[in-house]
Amino acid sequence: MKSKIIVGNQKMLMGYKDVKKFVDNFKYKKDVIIIPSDIYVSYYLENGYNVGIQNISKYELGSYTGSVSALQAKSMKIKYALVGHSELNENPHIINLKIKQCIKNDIKVILCVSETIKNKNSVNELKNQILDLLEDVKNFKKIIIAYEPVYSIGTGYISDINYINNIIKNIKQIIKENYNAKGLVLYGGSINESTINELKDLDVDGFLVGIASTDYTKFSKIIEVVNRWLLFVFFDKIRQN
DSSP: OOOOEEEEEOTTOOOHHHHHHHHHHOOOGGGOEEEOOGGGHHHHHHTTOEEEESOOOSSSSSSOTTOOOHHHHHHTTOOEEEEOOGGGOOOHHHHHHHHHHHHHTTOEEEEEEOOSSOOTTHHHHHHHHHHHHTTTOOOGGGEEEEEOOGGGTTTSOOOOHHHHHHHHHHHHHHHHHHHOSOOEEEEESSOOTTGGGGGTTOOOSEEEEOGGGGSHHHHHHHHHHHHHHHHHHHHHHHHHO
C-alpha cells in the first residue's frame, strides 16, 4: 500500500507564535514535507520535520541579496525546493536554471505546472510547458510534478475529478514518453479539511496543500482523511484475495 506525498506550502502566512503552536501540536511531522518561510526553516529542521524551501536562486553563490541558493539549502540539509509556483510569475528559462541548480545539489524539485484556464487545449499547453521547463534536464528522478491550476489556487474551486484525472494521466504519459521515467504527480489547489473529501477518487501520488497547512488542526484532518482512504484500499484488497 503506497502512501501519499503530502506537502504543506505555508507561504508567508505565519508569525513565530503561529509556527511554534503548529510545531508543538502537529502529530504527523514524519508524514509530510513542510515548506515554510525561509526564516523558519531551521526551526522546523531542529524539530525533526522534512523541510523544503519556497524558492531557490538560479545562481549557486554570489552577491544576490535576499536569495537562497541550492548549495546553501543543501548545506542546511534541506531536501526539497518548490520551483515555478504561479505566485512568483517567473519565465520558463529562469525556472529551468533553478531546476538545474537543485539537481546539481541533490535537492528534489517540486515543480509547479498549470493551465491558467480550463480548456480543450490544456493537455498540449501543459506538455509544452513541461518540455520548456525541463529543457536539457537529465535526472528526472529528482523531479516531482505538482499540478496546481491557477484558477483553483485559494478560490475554493476544484474541477471535475474526471477532468483532473485526465490531466494527471496525460502528465504521466508526457513524462514517460519524453524522459523514460515514471513521474510522481501531486495535485494542489483549494485543498482543505472539507474539499479533501471530494478528491478520494483522484489517481494522484499526493497533494500540495496551501493555506490549510498553516493550521495544525485542519492539516491533521487532511492527513487523517487520506490515511483512511489508504486503509480502505488495503482492506479491500485483502477481501478480494
